[in-house]
Amino acid sequence: MIKAVLVMNTQGKPRLAKFYEFQPVEQQQEAIRNVFSVLCTRPEHVSNFVDAESFFGPMHTILDEIILGGQVLETSSTEVMRAIEEIARLDAASNAINLVPKSVSGWRSR
Template sequence: MIKAVLVLNTQGKPRLAKFYEFRPVEKQQELIRNVFSVLCSRAENVSNFVDAESIYGQDARLVYKHFATLYFVFIFDSSENELAMLDLIQVFVETLDKCFRNVCELDVVYNYSKMHSILDEIIIGGQVLETSSTEVIKAIEELSRCSPSHPSPSRFLPLLISF
C-alpha cells in the first residue's frame, strides 16, 4: 500500500502532500521535514530507494525522483514493488508534463486542484488505479468537460468600473 505521496521543492516546502493513512497535521509536518532532510543529504549518484522505517514507521520504504526544482516522493510498504513505484513516479511526472507542457514548480502551485485530480486518477486510497498516462489524461479531460465553467473575471470588469 502507498502510504504517502509528497512533492517538495529544493527548499523543503511541500507543494503536494497526500497521506493515505491518518496522521495528525503535526506528524505530517514532522514527516515532511524528516523526508526532506534525508533527501537533501543524499549524493546525486546514490540509489533513489531509502529505508524509511526511522522516518515513517515499521515496514516503510521511500522512493524519490528529483526533477529540476522538485522532489517527487512515494512512501509505501513491502506489499509494493520498489521499481514499480519508481515507474509510477515517472507516469505521474509524464502526465503532469502532458497537462502543463513541461511542468514546473509554478504549475504545481497554481494548479493545485488539477494536480490532485491527476494523482487521484493514478492512486486511490493508497492503491494504484491507473498506470497509463494516456488514460489519466483522458479522464482529466472528461472531468474538465463535465465541470461547470467559471465566469471570467473580465466579464465583470464593466460592472466594477461603473461604480
C-alpha cells in the first residue's frame, strides 16, 4: 500500500503532498523534511530527479487516475493518458458551454 506521494522542488518545498493514511500535520511536515534530507544526501547516480513544470498542472489528475486510497488502480501509461485526455476534452467542452452568455441561453423564456 502506498502511504504518501511527495513532489518537491529543489529547495525542499512540497509542490504536491498526498497522504493516503491519516497523519497529523506535524507528522506530515516531519516526513517531508526527512525525505528531502535523505534525497539531498544521495549521490546523483542513485536518484532520479525530473523537471515537472511541463506537467505540473494536471499532476493531481494524473495521480488520481493511478492511485486511489493508497492502492494502485492503473499501471498502463496508455490507459492513464487516455483518461487524462478524456478529462481535458470534457473540461474544454464544459468551459465552452460556460462562455455562452446568459441572455442568449434564456431567449426562449421571453
